[in-house]
Amino acid sequence: MNAETQTLLQAVEAHGGSLQVEGSDLVVEAPQPLPDDLVARLRAAKPELLRTLTSATWDRDDWAAFYDERAAVLEHDHELPRGEAEAHAWEMTIIEWLRQNPEPAHRSDICAYCGDRMTDVDGVPVLRSGGGHTWLHSACWRDWYDGRRQMAEAALDEMQTNSKKGLIQ
Numbered sequence: 267m268n269a270e271t272q273t274l275l276q277a278v279e280a281h282g283g284s285l286q287v288e289g290s291d292l293v294v295e296a297p298q299p300l301p302d303d304l305v306a307r308l309r310a311a312k313p314e315l316l317r318t319l320t321s322a323t324w325d326r327d328d329w330a331a332f333y334d335e336r337a338a339v340l341e342h343d344h345e346l347p348r349g350e351a352e353a354h355a356w357e358m359t360i361i362e363w364l365r366q367n368p369e370p371a372h373r374s375d376i377c378a379y380c381g382d383r384m385t386d387v388d389g390v391p392v393l394r395s396g397g398g399h400t401w402l403h404s405a406c407w408r409d410w411y412d413g414r415r416q417m418a419e420a421a422l423d424e425m426q427t428n429s430k431k432g433l434i435q
């Protein structure tokens with residue numbers, strides 16, 4: 267979360283309001299209409315706010331519950347050995363993290379990975395936060411995806427949801 271995002275969330279709170287994410291929309295709930303200048307700043311910071319609010323909605327317990335539930339279903343309903351069930355569940359947790367933490371929005375005429383110009387022939391679309399998609403060179407996709415996975419694993423590791431650490435029963 268950057269400084270402006272934090273300031274805005276506090277400002278909304280100071281007005282007795284709260285921000286909710288509904289799909290790709292930011293919804294303000296407040297007892298009275300917020301001042302125009304605050305609304306304008308919220309609008310300007312919308313992509314970052316969506317990203318912050320979406321990633322903040324799941325804490326460590328939520329991720330652990332997501333992982334546990336999937337591991338249990340795979341082991342008991344699909345009768346996979348525990349180790350295999352855990353490996354699949356971990357994979358599903360990473361994919362869910364990637365879904366909840368999409369690529370930030372930016373210009374559509376440059377590659378989200380290397381920053382060089384896109385040409386018509388070699389683009390791969392990827393979802394970005396706030397809805398819609400952004401573009402990558404097809405040659406950049408693999409490295410981009412590996413980097414995103416590393417981000418997911420690092421974030422989930424930090425929340426200690428990784429079964430390899432034995433923190434999930």
Ligand SMILES: [Zn+2]
Pocket residue numbers: 377378379380381382402403406
């Ligand atoms: Zn590229």
